Amino acid sequence: MSKIEVLLPAPGESVKEVHVSRFLVKEGDIVAKDALLCEIESDKATMEVIAPSAGKIHFKIEPQNTYPVGTIAVEIDTTFQPQKMPMEDKAPQKEEKKILSTEIEKTTEKKSEGQIRQGLEEFLQKPQKKEPSLQESAPMKQEESLTLEKREPMSLIRKTIAKRLVEVKNETAMLTTFNEVDMSTILRIRKEHQEAFTKKHGIKLGFMAFFTKAVERALGIYPRVNARIDKDTIVYPNGIHVGIAVSTERGLVVPVVRHVEKLSLAQVEKEIASLAQKGREGKLTVKDFEGGSFTITNGGVFGSLLSTPILNPPQSGILGMHATVERPVAIQGKVEIRPMMYIALSYDHRIVDGKEAVGFLVEVKRWLESPEIGSLGL
Amino acid sequence: MTKSIVIVGGGPAGYVSAIRASQLGAKVTLIEKGPTLGGTCLNVGCVPSKALLMFSHYKHLLDHEFAKVGIDAQLKNFDFSRMQKEKSRIVETLTQGIAYLLKKNKIRHIQGEARFIAQKKLEVNEEVVEADYIILATGSQPISLPFFPIDEKRVLSSTGALALKEVPKHLLIIGAGVIGLEMGSVYRALGSKVTFIEFFSRIVPSFDTDVSQTMIEIMKERGIVFHLQTKVVKGSTSQDGVELICEGPDGQFTLDGDYVLQSIGRKPTTQGLSPEIGGIRLDSKGYIETGLDLQTNVSGVYAIGDVAVGPMLAHKASHEGIALVENLLQKSTHYNLFEVPNVIYTHPEVAHVGMTEEDLKKHNLPFKMGKFPLKANARGLVEGDLKGFVKVLVCQSTKRLMGATVVSMHASEMLPMFQLAISKKMTIDEIKHLMIAHPTLSEALVEAVLNAEGESLHF
Numbered sequence: 001m002s003k004i005e006v007l008l009p010a011p012g013e014s015v016k017e018v019h020v021s022r023f024l025v026k027e028g029d030i031v032a033k034d035a036l037l038c039e040i041e042s043d044k045a046t047m048e049v050i051a052p053s054a055g056k057i058h059f060k061i062e063p064q065n066t067y068p069v070g071t072i073a074v075e076i077d078t079t080f081q082p083q084k085m086p087m088e089d090k091a092p093q094k095e096e097k098k099i100l101s102t103e104i105e106k107t108t109e110k111k112s113e114g115q116i117r118q119g120l121e122e123f124l125q126k127p128q129k130k131e132p133s134l135q136e137s138a139p140m141k142q143e144e145s146l147t148l149e150k151r152e153p154m155s156l157i158r159k160t161i162a163k164r165l166v167e168v169k170n171e172t173a174m175l176t177t178f179n180e181v182d183m184s185t186i187l188r189i190r191k192e193h194q195e196a197f198t199k200k201h202g203i204k205l206g207f208m209a210f211f212t213k214a215v216e217r218a219l220g221i222y223p224r225v226n227a228r229i230d231k232d233t234i235v236y237p238n239g240i241h242v243g244i245a246v247s248t249e250r251g252l253v254v255p256v257v258r259h260v261e262k263l264s265l266a267q268v269e270k271e272i273a274s275l276a277q278k279g280r281e282g283k284l285t286v287k288d289f290e291g292g293s294f295t296i297t298n299g300g301v302f303g304s305l306l307s308t309p310i311l312n313p314p315q316s317g318i319l320g321m322h323a324t325v326e327r328p329v330a331i332q333g334k335v336e337i338r339p340m341m342y343i344a345l346s347y348d349h350r351i352v353d354g355k356e357a358v359g360f361l362v363e364v365k366r367w368l369e370s371p372e373i374g375s376l377g378l
Numbered sequence: 379m380t381k382s383i384v385i386v387g388g389g390p391a392g393y394v395s396a397i398r399a400s401q402l403g404a405k406v407t408l409i410e411k412g413p414t415l416g417g418t419c420l421n422v423g424c425v426p427s428k429a430l431l432m433f434s435h436y437k438h439l440l441d442h443e444f445a446k447v448g449i450d451a452q453l454k455n456f457d458f459s460r461m462q463k464e465k466s467r468i469v470e471t472l473t474q475g476i477a478y479l480l481k482k483n484k485i486r487h488i489q490g491e492a493r494f495i496a497q498k499k500l501e502v503n504e505e506v507v508e509a510d511y512i513i514l515a516t517g518s519q520p521i522s523l524p525f526f527p528i529d530e531k532r533v534l535s536s537t538g539a540l541a542l543k544e545v546p547k548h549l550l551i552i553g554a555g556v557i558g559l560e561m562g563s564v565y566r567a568l569g570s571k572v573t574f575i576e577f578f579s580r581i582v583p584s585f586d587t588d589v590s591q592t593m594i595e596i597m598k599e600r601g602i603v604f605h606l607q608t609k610v611v612k613g614s615t616s617q618d619g620v621e622l623i624c625e626g627p628d629g630q631f632t633l634d635g636d637y638v639l640q641s642i643g644r645k646p647t648t649q650g651l652s653p654e655i656g657g658i659r660l661d662s663k664g665y666i667e668t669g670l671d672l673q674t675n676v677s678g679v680y681a682i683g684d685v686a687v688g689p690m691l692a693h694k695a696s697h698e699g700i701a702l703v704e705n706l707l708q709k710s711t712h713y714n715l716f717e718v719p720n721v722i723y724t725h726p727e728v729a730h731v732g733m734t735e736e737d738l739k740k741h742n743l744p745f746k747m748g749k750f751p752l753k754a755n756a757r758g759l760v761e762g763d764l765k766g767f768v769k770v771l772v773c774q775s776t777k778r779l780m781g782a783t784v785v786s787m788h789a790s791e792m793l794p795m796f797q798l799a800i801s802k803k804m805t806i807d808e809i810k811h812l813m814i815a816h817p818t819l820s821e822a823l824v825e826a827v828l829n830a831e832g833e834s835l836h837f
Contacts, residue, residue, distance in 0.1 A: 026746070026832065029774075114671040116701045117688070118714040120741070123733075127778075127803030 006074040015042040041156040056080035171348035176308040179361040183339040209269035219365035225317040243292035246279045256292040320344035387515035388691040389417020395699030400483040411491040414473040419692040422537040429465040434567035494656030518644040518684035526613035527696040546570045548635035554581035558641035563724045573603040599663025646685040728787035732781030744774035748830025754837045756817035768826040777805040
């Protein structure tokens with residue numbers, strides 16, 4: 001009998017222990033490789049523990065308990081192999097159907113018009129979900145129908161988010177400054193080079209890399225926006241590590257692109273694409289969240305025109321991007337229609353002065369409107 | 379335009395579809411060769427056997443159960459003929475009820491044997507009958523061992539076993555299927571010695587193994603003897619008895635009794651109908667061949683019930699008939715063969731719907747099982763159902779209820795909840811919060827569902 005031990009992984013940065021929220025299979029079940037075994041939560045993320053190989057499951061943990069990361073969660077006895085998946089998930093093979101031997105199957109093998117007698121295939125079909133509306137079938141007055149308030153317990157993640165957001169408000173001197181960017185240049189560059197870029201790098205040229213590079217420049221000029229407070233000292237990190245807020249099915253996660261200053265724009269774009277992919281697949285690891293020194297969040301993807309982002313502690317700055325909309329703007333005494341985006345910087349006023357914060361946003365704006373200033377050393 | 383329909387056979391398939399067709403506006407003629415309506419089910423099947431099961435159970439209670447609670451009663455007199463008479467009275471009431479229903483629905487009832495004289499043309503009592511649609515519902519009849527024909531004197535079919543004038547001293551039963559088990563229960567309760575000879579290694583093999591196991595235990599406790607994996611190689615009769623030579627795992631042996639019941643199956647009835655003249659094709663087993671639309675190879679001619687393939691059960695027959703005439707006259711209706719319930723009406727009863735464990739295994743459908751014993755249920759204890767249980771089979775990945783079995787007093791009455799869930803393809807999450815009255819046997823239904831989730835409350 002060969003056994004494989006599955007350890008509890010860490011679902012987030014510097015996570016020491018995890019909460020096992022529920023089992024997704026039962027003790028003694030025989031599962032396929034990559035089956036989801038149980039769900040674990042930390043204050044950063046939820047994730048599923050995945051079976052590294054097929055076999056019979058023996059749990060070493062209990063649901064609704066908290067364990068240190070690395071605890072043996074499951075023992076998989078690989079001498080057991082699962083049976084094939086049910087037909088519901090997969091249409092039966094033609095050959096397979098021929099071996100069916102019971103009377104029912106024989107008598108329902110040949111499909112015909114106006115079929116009355118049904119068998120295996122129809123039995124295994126998915127139910128047709130049709131929720132009859134009450135109004136339709138039996139008229140019922142609104143006040144007669146019972147509607148109860150719905151209550152559900154907060155998940156561990158939600159509770160932690162709530163706690164931390166309030167802490168940030170209480171423990172930092174956070175405020176926000178705004179500016180606006182004429183996006184014409186970036187849009188033009190994207191349009192002009194999209195095809196060549198995609199061809200060469202295998203990914204589309206988005207906005208995030210431009211903003212990340214713009215932020216890199218501004219942070220270089222105003223290093224305290226990149227720094228953090230640790231008790232009575234100011235800590236300057238060893239590089240520019242930009243966290244990118246990515247919306248996934250289970251909430252917002254902020255994987256980090258490390259050492260942006262050492263990467264080309266294309267490399268940044270690639271890095272972001274790969275992190276976003278991992279995020280959607282729930283495959284981000286602790287390493288991906290570690291050591292961010294600044295964060296970019298893009299409310300624009302949801303249509304936000306203007307917002308005040310909240311700091312991601314212990315960082316001291318966060319840039320908010322927003323939707324690009326065409327607006328009339330005055331340019332050299334004339335009104336012109338330009339694609340405009342408001343940008344916002346929320347910063348910790350304890351270490352970043354107003355002048356620096358405003359200067360930071362102006363630098364971001366300058367770079368985005370004339371990216372060539374970087375190459376020209378201006 | 380009014381459609382005309384001729385139905386051959388007045389059993390549960392024929393008379394029910396006649397009523398439904400008439401309701402839907404068709405002009406209906408029903409031809410039945412027997413003197414009464416209702417077919418095998420009403421005259422020599424489901425109904426009389428249920429009457430005898432009930433009445434004989436009274437005697438079982440008197441002989442074995444009443445004394446347990448301090449009611450010491452003495453059997454003064456047992457007149458089997460009165461029991462039979464009461465059974466016949468019930469059958470008669472019901473068959474007359476059908477005649478009334480036909481009249482009420484303005485269905486023409488012809489008593490006589492119909493036969494094809496040409497394609498889509500029948501003759502009965504020298505009258506030629508034609509219609510837009512002809513529905514054949516001629517039913518089935520018992521089969522016997524080829525070397526040992528049924529004479530209904532000493533060698534009985536279920537028909538003869540239901541009509542005995544005396545309680546056998548020793549009843550031999552070939553075939554421990556549903557019919558055999560029911561008749562064996564009746565006569566054992568009435569005092570016969572009962573011995574089964576079964577070819578398979580377990581009784582009622584169409585049910586799950588644990589059902590066979592439980593039922594054989596219960597039957598053995600009542601003193602019924604079983605010879606499994608045994609076949610009858612020779613049978614002979616005399617004036618007052620029968621002798622069987624059997625071959626079992628331990629070699630040949632002889633069984634003597636005063637009657638033998640052959641309950642080894644039934645075959646479709648088509649003789650007298652001359653299907654070959656009507657151009658109707660039969661399959662190798664004698665069933666009328668139909669498509670899934672129940673139409674025979676001759677357009678406009680259909681077959682339903684026992685004479686068409688599928689389980690030979692009255693409710694399947696009626697349902698098939700209703701679905702057919704609704705399809706012909708109104709709208710499309712269908713039924714699924716996996717949704718046909720299957721019941722043994724012994725005490726306790728066994729009721730099953732959906733897939734068996736064997737079905738699920740054969741089709742590689744990973745499932746989990748939930749089981750709840752009736753001895754953990756208040757009503758089960760009161761009713762004395764100490765060996766009964768409820769079992770559910772649940773699809774591993776979708777949690778859909780795939781099959782359910784109830785072994786209990788009144789199991790047939792408890793099954794419909796599961797039937798509804800299965801036909802609506804419900805998951806056990808949709809069933810498990812159903813509030814069942816307490817105390818009832820039906821609480822065990824939900825407990826079994828909970829057990830599949832490891833959440834049984836009382837076990």
